Amino acid sequence: MSAQDHFPRFDPVRTVWASLDSVFKRQVPFALMYLVALVVVPFALDQVDVPGLVVAGIFVEVAVLVAAYWLPWHRWPLAAQHSLPLGSVVAVVLLERGCSSSAVFLTALVLVPVSTLAWTDGRRGVALATGAAVAAVLTPMLWFDDLEFPEGTLVRAVLIPLVAFALASFVAAAADNLRAHAEGQKALADQLRTSRDLMAGLVEAATEQAIIATDSGGVIEVFNRGAENLSARTAEEMIGHSVVEMRLAEELDAAVEEAGRQASAGSARDAAARFAVIVGQAATGGVHVRDWTYLRHGEPAGTVRLTVTRRVPLPGEDHGGYLFVATDITAQVESERAKDEFLGYVSHELRTPISAVLGYVELLGLDDANLTDEQRCYVEVIERNAQRLLHLVDDLLLRAQVDAGRFVVRPEPVDLAEVVAASVRSAAPFAASHQVTLLDGTAAAVPLAADPVRLAQMVDNLLSNALKFTLAGGRVVVRAALRRAPDLAPEAVLEVTDTGVGIPAQEVRQLTDRFFRASTATQRRLPGVGLGLSITKAIVDAHGGELSISSEEGVGTTFTVTLPAGTAPTSGPV
Structure with missing residues (x-):
């Protein structure tokens, strides 16, 4: 608690003091x-030798105070203010001369105006202060014919000017440091004010993004125009409310349950759990990005992509808050959903006629003896392209199942080594026709619990991808093995390594995105639509495994799949 809180009765005095000019304030300590001294001297001394000089000293000091209060010192040069402390030195000399010769101790009063001079004008003030102290000390030697303590006076004639010089030097240095600090603080405050105004302008100008700043507990402090447009609520309505109020309660509760947080409905603990899932990794200094349903007039209105970061504490804050940036992606989400539905519908509708084509091709193959060589060639072309089209349709349907959350794996005991051997046998003709060496480096059985159909599809995709990107004379090696994870749990590892064209480093992270094709594939016009690795990643994820990719352009690529080999994953949609 401050002194102002302890003594409210002195508030009027503080108000008056704060309103006074600094020139006058500097004279008040010496005047007091x-x-x-005027009160004490008559009691401390036997007599006052020259009352007129004492009165003259009083008059001079009163004149100094009146001048300090009334005159417009801010209009005049700084040197004009030196007349005030010098006048106070004259008042000291007059008081000392007016008293008895034993009052030479009053000379010590000059240290106060000495400090004022040094504070006001730096080095020049130090010189004036030292000269004033010398003059004040030598005056008794000139005025008093018989000093009671001549030796002490002589000592003071040397000591007091030295003390005055030292004190003035210290005060001047302190004043310079304080002024430099004050100027630095002012420059910093101006810079912060400019930055704040600039940031405030940028935040308000961002009408396409909702920008919201909160304290550490989620209470809204800043609500920009973009947030107003998104939520249809004004900043005045939202500032002071929790950011949790802008999210769908059911969606937040589902996220809380997913995160495994325990909370009681309707309690403060529940609100804290909801806020914790909104900020996510931002609570520990990271960046949290997640899609949420946003509300308008209390009803679900669309989807936003929310980015949350930690806000640096402001001056006076113990803990920083959070910064939320939300972008409306409703149109994008609807477009993706419509595209997925269209692909799923078209793929399903295409599968029936393609199956019919393959059926009739098979019937033609049964009558192979009646076909000419040219006709047999036509049938093979039809079958090859129909199979290729059917494979593409199957990939599209599988991708649609993954996106819709209906992708199902049915794990059972399987040997990964046998799956790899079967895939290598199937890919061998393609490898031979392209003059690529295909090797199976698996040394022993690799038992695990997995969906054998999806596992074979995963290995086929990886081998097909490696062979397509490897030029004639190159090599593709596939290995499967069992090993122990850092927690000693058994895991199956599959590695597919090629000496192909490689992938640019900046594109490696995008390889598992659907419909993405590396630049090395498009430049060489390699066939494909960019679904194989996307499906492979989905299969690996469904089995609780990991897919890692390392590649160097012009050297080759290695795909590494790690699958748990102990407990079978739960069968069901993923």
Whole structure:
């Protein structure tokens, strides 16, 4: 608690003091000390030798105070203010001369105006202060014919000017440091004010993004125009409310349950759990990005992509808050959903006629003896392209199942080594026709619990991808093995390594995105639509495994799949 809180009765005095000019304030301490000296001297001394000089000293000091209060010192040069402390030195000399010769101790009063001079004008003030102290000390030697303590006076004639010089030097240095600090603080405050105004302008100008700043507990402090447009609520309505109010309660509760947080409905603990899932990794200094349903007039209105970061604490804050940036992606989400539905519908509708074509091709193959060589060639072309089209349709349907959350794996005991051997046998003709060496480096059985159909599809995709990107004379090696994870749990590892064209480093992270094709594939016009690795990643994820990719352009690529080999994953949609 401050002194102002302890003594409210002195508030009027503080208000008056704060309103006074700094020139006058600098003279008040000496005036009070001078008043104390006037009260004490008659009791401390036997007599006052020259009352007229004492009165003259009082008059001079009063004149100094009146001048300090009334005159417009801010219009005049700084040197004009030196007349005030110098006048106070004259008042000291007059008081000392007016008293008895034993009052030479009053000379010490000059240290106060000495400090004022040094504070006001730096080095020049130090010189004036030292000269004033010398003059004040030598005056008794000139005025008093018979000093009671001549030796002490001589000592003071040397000591007091030295003390005055040292004190003035210290005060001047302190004043310079304080002024430099004040100027630095002012420059910093101006810079912060400019930055704040600039940031405030940028935040308000961002009408396409909702920008919201909160304290550490989620209470809204900043709500920009973009947030107003998105939520149809004004900043005045939202500032002071929790950011949790802008999210769908059911969606937040589902996220809380997913995160495994325990909370009681309707309690403060529940609100804290909801806020915790909104900020996510931002609570520990990271960046949290997640899609949420946003509300308008209390009803679900669309989807936003929310980015949450930690806000640096402001001056006076113990803990920083959070910064939320939300972008409306409703149109994008609807477009993706419509595209997925269209692909799923078209793929399903295409599968029936393609199956019919393959059926009739098979019937033609049964009558192979009646076909000419040219006709047999036509049938093979039809079958090859129909199979290729059917494979593409199957990939599209599988991708649609993954996106819709209906992708199902049915794990059972399987040997990964046998799956790899079967895939290598199937890919061998393609490898031979392209003059690529295909090797199976698996040394022993690799038992695990997995969906054998999806596992074979995963290995086929990886081998097909490696062979397509490897030029004639190159090599593709596939290995499967069992090993122990860091937690000693058994895991199956599959590696597919090629000496192909490689993939640019900046594109490696996008390889498992659907419909993405590396630049090395498009430049060489390699066939494909960019679904194989996307489906492979989905299969690996469904089995609780990991897919890692390392590649160097012009050297080759290695795909590594790690699958748990202990407990079978739960069968069901993923």
